[in-house]
Amino acid sequence: xxxxxxxxxxxxxxxxxxxxxxxxxxxxxxxxxxxxxxxxxxxxxxxxxxxxxxxxxxxxxxxxxxxxxxxxxxxxxxxxxxxxxxxxxxxxxxxxxxxxxxxxxxxxxxxxxxxxxxxxxxxxxxxxxxxxxxxxxxxxxxxxxxxxxxxxxxxxxxxxxxxxxxxxxxxxxxxxxxxxxxxxxxxxxxxxxxxxxxxxx
Numbered sequence: 001x002x003x004x005x006x007x008x009x010x011x012x013x014x015x016x017x018x019x020x021x022x023x024x025x026x027x028x029x030x031x032x033x034x035x036x037x038x039x040x041x042x043x044x045x046x047x048x049x050x051x052x053x054x055x056x057x058x059x060x061x062x063x064x065x066x067x068x069x070x071x072x073x074x075x076x077x078x079x080x081x082x083x084x085x086x087x088x089x090x091x092x093x094x095x096x097x098x099x100x101x102x103x104x105x106x107x108x109x110x111x112x113x114x115x116x117x118x119x120x121x122x123x124x125x126x127x128x129x130x131x132x133x134x135x136x137x138x139x140x141x142x143x144x145x146x147x148x149x150x151x152x153x154x155x156x157x158x159x160x161x162x163x164x165x166x167x168x169x170x171x172x173x174x175x176x177x178x179x180x181x182x183x184x185x186x187x188x189x190x191x192x193x194x195x196x197x198x199x200x201x
Contacts, residue, residue, distance in 0.1 A: 036106055039072030044091055044124070046070075048081070057087045069094055073106040074154070076122060086125075096120045103129050105154060111140040115152055127154040135161075141177070146170040 049065025061083040063069075069076040069083075078098030086092040096103075101120035105113050115138070117131035128151060131137065135150040137159055147161035147169040161169040 036073050036108055039074050039105065042072035044069065044071040046081070046083070053083075054085065055089065057085060057089050059085050061085070067096065067098075069096070071124075073104075075102075075104050076120065077102045078120065091124045093124060094122045096122070100134065101131075103131075103152075107157070111142070113140065113152070113154075113157070114138045115150065117150070128152070129154065141174065143171065143173040145172075 046063055046067070046069045048063035048067045051061065051063050053061040053063075063081040063083070065079070067076075067078050067081045069081060076094060076096050078096035078101035080098070081094055081096045083091060084093040084095075097119050100116040100118060103115045103120055103122065107113060115129060115131050115136065117135040118133035119131070121130040121132070122128070123130075131150045131152070133148065135148065136144060136146045137150050137152050138144040139157070145159050145161055148163045148167060149161065151160045152158075161171075163169050
């Protein structure tokens with residue numbers, strides 16, 4: 001099944017805490033590009049094996065099976081999605097679960113940003129994706145970030161992260177490649193025990 005619904009973005013800037021992400025990651029921000037502005041004006045489409053959909057104020061539509069939600073270059077995929085319409089029948093929020101739930105979007109420089117987690121809560125009004133449980137966000141040519149919870153602002157490219165218990169947020173910031181050099185790939189972070197210590201220690 002495929003459907004299209006109108007969308008609207010809030011005029012106010014979201015308030016985000018710096019969280020527990022290392023301050024070194026903030027130095028990356030001036031080099032990041034914003035998400036494609038044209039995505040905001042595009043309709044939101046979805047496909048799924050099953051849908052229980054409403055086009056009425058303050059309703060929640062449920063999608064199940066091979067879910068795919070798109071808006072311009074932004075793509076959300078997963079096993080189950082819930083789409084929340086606000087009082088004006090605009091899409092306010094999309095919550096996707098899966099193994100993993102996935103989001104991707106191009107920035108203005110056509111670099112791909114991707115995120116994976118068990119649960120992905122996308123605030124469509126403010127352009128903020130909250131990834132929870134086994135969360136990872138990868139920015140093409142820039143680096144990647146891992147944590148129990150990562151919050152990605154598609155308007156500003158700000159990523160904040162936190163980990164539960166004694167675990168750690170892990171981040172990799174890639175050096176700017178030299179002309180003609182092969183791009184550097186981030187190393188896979190070491191596996192950790194529940195206490196957040198590398199295995200074998």
